[in-house]
Amino acid sequence: MISRLRYLFRETGASIRRNPTLSVASVITAAVSLLIFGLTLIIQHGFDNLLAQWEGGVEMIVYVNAGAGEEQRLVIEEALGQQQNVTIEAWSYCDVSCSLADADRLFAGDPVTRGQLNELNIPTQYKVVPLDATQVEILRGLRDRYLELPNVYSVQLAEEQLDLISRLQGFVSTYTTGLWIALMVAASLLIWNTIRTAMFARRREIEVMKLVGATDWFIRVPFMLEGLLQGVAGGAVASIAMWFINGRWTAGVETFPANSGMTALVVVDGYEWRVSIIVIVFGAIIGTIGSGTAASKFLDV
Amino acid sequence: MIRLENVTKRYTTEVVALQDASFEVAKGEFVFLVGPSGSGKSTLLRLINRQERPEEGAVWVAGRNIVDMPSNRIPQLRRNIGNVFQDYKLLLNKTVFENIAFALEVIGKPKHVIEQQVPAVIDLVGLAGKEDRFPDQLSGGEQQRVSIARAFVNRPLILVADEPTGNLDPGTGEGIMRLLDRINGTGTTVVMATHDRRIVDAMRRRVIQLDRGVIVRDQARGVYQ
Ligand SMILES: Nc1ncnc2c1ncn2[C@@H]1O[C@H](COP(=O)(O)OP(=O)(O)OP(=O)(O)O)[C@@H](O)[C@H]1O
Ligand SMILES: [Mg+2]
Numbered sequence: 263m264i265s266r267l268r269y270l271f272r273e274t275g276a277s278i279r280r281n282p283t284l285s286v287a288s289v290i291t292a293a294v295s296l297l298i299f300g301l302t303l304i305i306q307h308g309f310d311n312l313l314a315q316w317e318g319g320v321e322m323i324v325y326v327n328a329g330a331g332e333e334q335r336l337v338i339e340e341a342l343g344q345q346q347n348v349t350i351e352a353w354s355y356c357d358v359s360c361s362l363a364d365a366d367r368l369f370a371g372d373p374v375t376r377g378q379l380n381e382l383n384i385p386t387q388y389k390v391v392p393l394d395a396t397q398v399e400i401l402r403g404l405r406d407r408y409l410e411l412p413n414v415y416s417v418q419l420a421e422e423q424l425d426l427i428s429r430l431q432g433f434v435s436t437y438t439t440g441l442w443i444a445l446m447v448a449a450s451l452l453i454w455n456t457i458r459t460a461m462f463a464r465r466r467e468i469e470v471m472k473l474v475g476a477t478d479w480f481i482r483v484p485f486m487l488e489g490l491l492q493g494v495a496g497g498a499v500a501s502i503a504m505w506f507i508n509g510r511w512t513a514g515v516e517t518f519p520a521n522s523g524m525t526a527l528v529v530v531d532g533y534e535w536r537v538s539i540i541v542i543v544f545g546a547i548i549g550t551i552g553s554g555t556a557a558s559k560f561l562d563v
Numbered sequence: 564m565i566r567l568e569n570v571t572k573r574y575t576t577e578v579v580a581l582q583d584a585s586f587e588v589a590k591g592e593f594v595f596l597v598g599p600s601g602s603g604k605s606t607l608l609r610l611i612n613r614q615e616r617p618e619e620g621a622v623w624v625a626g627r628n629i630v631d632m633p634s635n636r637i638p639q640l641r642r643n644i645g646n647v648f649q650d651y652k653l654l655l656n657k658t659v660f661e662n663i664a665f666a667l668e669v670i671g672k673p674k675h676v677i678e679q680q681v682p683a684v685i686d687l688v689g690l691a692g693k694e695d696r697f698p699d700q701l702s703g704g705e706q707q708r709v710s711i712a713r714a715f716v717n718r719p720l721i722l723v724a725d726e727p728t729g730n731l732d733p734g735t736g737e738g739i740m741r742l743l744d745r746i747n748g749t750g751t752t753v754v755m756a757t758h759d760r761r762i763v764d765a766m767r768r769r770v771i772q773l774d775r776g777v778i779v780r781d782q783a784r785g786v787y788q
Contacts, residue, residue, distance in 0.1 A: 470654065473612070474665075475638040475640070476638060
């Protein structure tokens with residue numbers, strides 16, 4: 263077992279040293295594709311921050327003055343109750359702690375604004391799911407009526423807030439997904455080619471190994487390890503670059519005005535760690551696929 | 564040890580390298596394969612270690628018909644067959660010791676076995692003191708000794724040699740033959756293809772003669788003719 267491992271690492275190391283240019287090209291391509299992949303995940307998560315408030319089909323939010331007690335809110339709940347099953351399918355109250363949690367995500371990139379909000383001054387919310395979200399006119403009518411009620415701070419409609427954002431998100435996800443898939447295929451093919459070249463360079467050794475009775479797996483594994491390492495190295499480089507870019511972006515967003523609508527578009531909740539792991543695992547997968555197929559195909563060199 | 568039953572090997576519909584060949588080699592025998600260039604000697608040797616598969620017939624090695632042997636069993640078959648070639652097939656970036664050790668390493672033999680068997684076989688082939696040389700620092704005869712050592716280090720049942728003296732001058736070739744004879748003396752079956760009349764005539768072992776893929780002579784204690 264130990265001698266096998268020593269053999270494995272010696273052969274893999276020798277193979278990588280023999281062809282540094284191809285190895286570097288493989289790692290860079292893998293890194294670029296995985297970076298775009300990682301950034302796509304990060305951007306998606308940023309959009310999710312922005313949209314989190316509106317999860318579950320919520321189309322209208324009625325903000326209630328901070329400090330309005332249960333009795334004062336009764337008027338609002340009555341008004342909502344009247345519309346139950348008429349225009350409204352469901353509504354729920356998002357209390358102080360719930361609203362603070364929403365603010366955490368909404369102002370993720372703007373700690374100054376977030377810092378000004380607390381239990382005493384944050385408006386609480388009624389989140390309203392309409393029967394038919396496409397009936398914009400009805401929702402607008404409701405908004406106008408609810409704005410008249412006492413203790414209502416403001417009323418927002420998803421339609422006004424989200425239209426642009428969802429379209430932007432769809433745009434980003436479609437194009438970046440196409441890009442990273444294409445680049446990952448390229449990275450996998452490059453690793454495939456690197457391994458093919460490595461196997462061709464060592465065809466005499468492979469011939470001897472087969473003649474003395476080495477198993478196909480024994481011959482294959484060092485090459486597969488080489489591809490795996492290239493993929494993982496690409497993932498690690500992508501991961502570092504992603505942290506750097508995300509850090510710069512987050513620092514930049516803090517300087518944006520609070521009403522820019524961009525303050526939610528950051529990731530600071532530890533999601534970056536998950537993305538790092540995903541990116542490295544994807545690197546390992548493309549490396550193994552590329553080298554595994556090459557190592558199987560070219561065993562008969 | 565080896566039995567061919569009505570074996571026919573075609574590379575294309577026109578090129579019939581071996582036609583309806585049948586013979587049996589007992590354990591511990593020494594057999595010369597002779598015949599003109601292109602008569603099928605190398606093809607026959609490659610059938611024995613499953614580098615080639617025949618279109619018809621059966622090839623029995625150590626009690627198994629290897630024609631339809633699943634590919635995951637072939638490594639085990641080859642561990643019982645040592646191969647020696649005219650061009651040695653040594654790895655130029657490895658020393659004598661490493662070339663021989665490589666054959667044990669890649670079949671998963673532990674280090675202590677390698678450290679015990681490799682020096683012993685280096686002694687046997689008469690290369691003691693040269694274990695740290697690279698192939699290009701050796702004469703042709705010495706390189707062939709390394710290749711024989713590599714083929715024999717795992718103590719195979721069968722040694723298959725394809726013109727092992729083909730690139731060597733007569734004197735050096737005789738030394739190689741003495742070595743193969745000694746290996747044969749340990750009980751290893753040896754099958755050797757050759758064009759070397761002097762060697763065949765001097766050794767007086769069994770001779771199988773091929774002509775255009777057909778066995779035309781199978782003679783105990785034969786000569787080259
Ligand atoms: N891989 C191959 N593909 C097609 N034809 C082949 C192949 N190998 C050998 N042949 C043909 O098969 C016939 C037998 O070849 P083989 O190499 O077995 O002869 P040989 O007796 O070893 O000759 P030599 O003494 O020159 O080494 C020849 O006609 C040769 O051209
Ligand atoms: Mg030949």
